[in-house]
Amino acid sequence: MKKYSGYLLDLDGTMYAGTEVIEGAREFIAYLANNNLPYLFVTNNASKRPDEVADKLSKMGFVAHANNVVTSAMATASYIADEKPGATVYVIGGTGIRQALDDEGLEIKEDEHVDYVVIGLDVDINYEKLSIACLAVRNGAKFISTNPDTSIPTERGFLPGNGALTSVITVSTGVEPKFIGKPMPTIMNKAVEMIGLDKSELVMIGDLYMTDIMSGINSDIDTLHVQTGVSTYEQVMAEAVPPTYSVKNLLEVIDIYEGE
The missing domain is CATH 3.40.50.1000 (HAD superfamily/HAD-like)
Structure with missing residues (x-):
């Protein structure tokens, strides 16, 4: 599995399920932070401010700040202001x-x-x-x-x-x-702008094929499906365009990277 320069991450089903942290999610974010690899949490939730999203994540033990968050609200406002x-x-x-x-x-x-x-x-x-x-x-x-x-x-x-x-x-x-939000390219373009890297250097990580994985596919960004939420491995691999990778959970990615 390729090691990327930047990571775009879904929340529900990827980082947590309700109030429960998903196995490997906290460790993966800590791995990115410790290795100075930039990451953004990409959420369709427009009702919360970035600092509110980051605060929830921080309380769950994630390394998260407001500048690690891009919401569909931010992408919407940017789209209108540009137009x-x-x-x-x-x-x-x-x-x-x-x-x-x-x-x-x-x-x-x-x-x-x-x-x-x-x-x-x-x-x-x-x-x-x-x-x-x-x-x-x-x-x-x-x-x-x-x-x-x-x-x-x-x-x-x-x-x-x-x-x-x-x-x-x-x-x-x-x-x-x-x-504006996932799986549309508009929110992904906002995320690419914020993280400041070329699309070829990024991967979109998520559990749900129709939003998370399709957002990467629609934006020409590699995708990593995690088998911790809605879409199963069998379902995503049966799609016309499957994800670039699929893993049981994000601990598997750490093991692959550290084994290189």
Whole structure:
């Protein structure tokens, strides 16, 4: 297995499952940190700020700082700022997406007369928020969704994800959004920019084929599937484009690297 110059890492199913740390994950991050190998946690979660994501990881024993995190919120805000600096935005979502938009100098408005509508996971979503979003899209606002995840794993089971909430606006208006998060290249381009390395020097590590592995494939980045989450080894190897590598867990990668 090739040793890479930089590592892009999924969280749920790769680093942890709910509140439990996955075997080998903490050790692998410590290995990267100790060997001065840059890494970024790439998450579709737009509701949390990078410091909040890093704080959760730190409390679980990972070496993690805010600058180790790229969220779909950050990628969304960067995309809009590049396309239309200072744009007005109506946003449905939590503190993560609001902070990211503000950091990029975008103006958040609470009415339907805006340049963009952005939706991220919002546990307090209601009819009025969806109504304003639909009116804005019908008025010509560009429709952006932070990620297409239709469900999210929780301790209670799988709950509606941002993709499910996004579909309400799509069904009502007939307008398909631009998705930013995994498996789309937009969030990966943001990660590549942040880590400052060529794509050929990077590997995307994750458990779920349709988001994590496909995000690497769609971006011409090598992929490492870990058999610690949703997608099984048999499933990923049966895909038309399998991952570059698949391992039982990340301890296996350390063993391979240290055996070289």
